[in-house]
Amino acid sequence: MTSLADTSVGLGLRRALLGPLRNAAAGDFDFLECAPENWIGVGGKLGEALDELSARHTLTCHGLSLSLGGFAPLDETFLARVRRLLDRHHVALYSEHLSYCADDGQLYDLLPLPFTDEAVRHVAARIRQTQDIVGRRIAVENVSYYATMPVDGDQHALDEAAFINAVLDEADCDLLLDVNNVYVNAINHRYDPLAFLDAMPAHRIACYHVAGHFDEADDLKVDTHGAAVKDAVWSLLGEAYRRFGARPTLLERDFNIPPYAELLGELDTVRRVMREHAAAPNAHAHA
Numbered sequence: 257m258t259s260l261a262d263t264s265v266g267l268g269l270r271r272a273l274l275g276p277l278r279n280a281a282a283g284d285f286d287f288l289e290c291a292p293e294n295w296i297g298v299g300g301k302l303g304e305a306l307d308e309l310s311a312r313h314t315l316t317c318h319g320l321s322l323s324l325g326g327f328a329p330l331d332e333t334f335l336a337r338v339r340r341l342l343d344r345h346h347v348a349l350y351s352e353h354l355s356y357c358a359d360d361g362q363l364y365d366l367l368p369l370p371f372t373d374e375a376v377r378h379v380a381a382r383i384r385q386t387q388d389i390v391g392r393r394i395a396v397e398n399v400s401y402y403a404t405m406p407v408d409g410d411q412h413a414l415d416e417a418a419f420i421n422a423v424l425d426e427a428d429c430d431l432l433l434d435v436n437n438v439y440v441n442a443i444n445h446r447y448d449p450l451a452f453l454d455a456m457p458a459h460r461i462a463c464y465h466v467a468g469h470f471d472e473a474d475d476l477k478v479d480t481h482g483a484a485v486k487d488a489v490w491s492l493l494g495e496a497y498r499r500f501g502a503r504p505t506l507l508e509r510d511f512n513i514p515p516y517a518e519l520l521g522e523l524d525t526v527r528r529v530m531r532e533h534a535a536a537p538n539a540h541a542h543a
Contacts, residue, residue: 351397468480
């Protein structure tokens with residue numbers, strides 16, 4: 257397994273970008289991130305392209321369909337295939353979403369979990385099982401959500417930050433801190449994004465994600481990964497660096513993909529924000 261330097265800056269590996277990525281100049285990016293579901297079992301020219309890119313660049317994987325919070329048994333056959341992909345390409349980090357996305361089949365969305373002690377125990381057990389099967393620690397991502405799950409009267413309700421901390425502790429896994437999701441959720445659910453950052457455990461943050469979102473209204477933001485990163489999210493990324501220091505940072509863009517040069521400009525912004533804010537993280541960040 258390859259390791260990532262904390263100052264690494266990465267880009268999502270999308271098939272629409274295969275040409276520019278294969279022709280990229282040295283130093284354009286430090287790592288690439290792909291969804292394992294999109295590459296397991298892929299052969300031919302696409303498989304050759306992945307082999308070529310992973311031979312030249314550090315690769316991370318960010319899963320889409322594991323449904324860590326679901327109730328159907330984890331797909332151990334799929335996870336065994338994930339492990340073979342991770343091993344073959346010396347993947348530096350495997351992450352998944354702190355959500356559920358399947359019931360009697362894939363729901364094709366990332367749905368929120370109830371913020372309860374029962375949900376903590378349930379999802380943490382599934383994360384531990386996942387880690388056992390793939391043979392490594394994983395990171396889980398804080399997700400964007402647009403409605404909160406109802407909590408039965410006899411259950412203890414947690415806030416989002418406390419829920420995330422409890423899952424990380426119970427599962428003994430890492431955190432992929434998606435800064436855009438923090439911003440989107442803070443606007444949509446009326447909380448202070450800086451207070452949320454202050455509650456995150458610095459020692460568990462393995463990576464940051466940044467992405468664009470859609471402004472439906474002043475008080476409603478939609479996480480789309482289909483636009484340039486907005487100024488407020490760049491500012492919040494700087495606050496994360498100031499609190500926790502540099503971590504590998506991934507720029508996500510899933511559709512409306514602009515010319516490669518524009519993506520490189522956003523990666524340059526990541527580097528600039530990191531240089532300006534990550535020199536000396538605050539002592540108050542969780543150890």
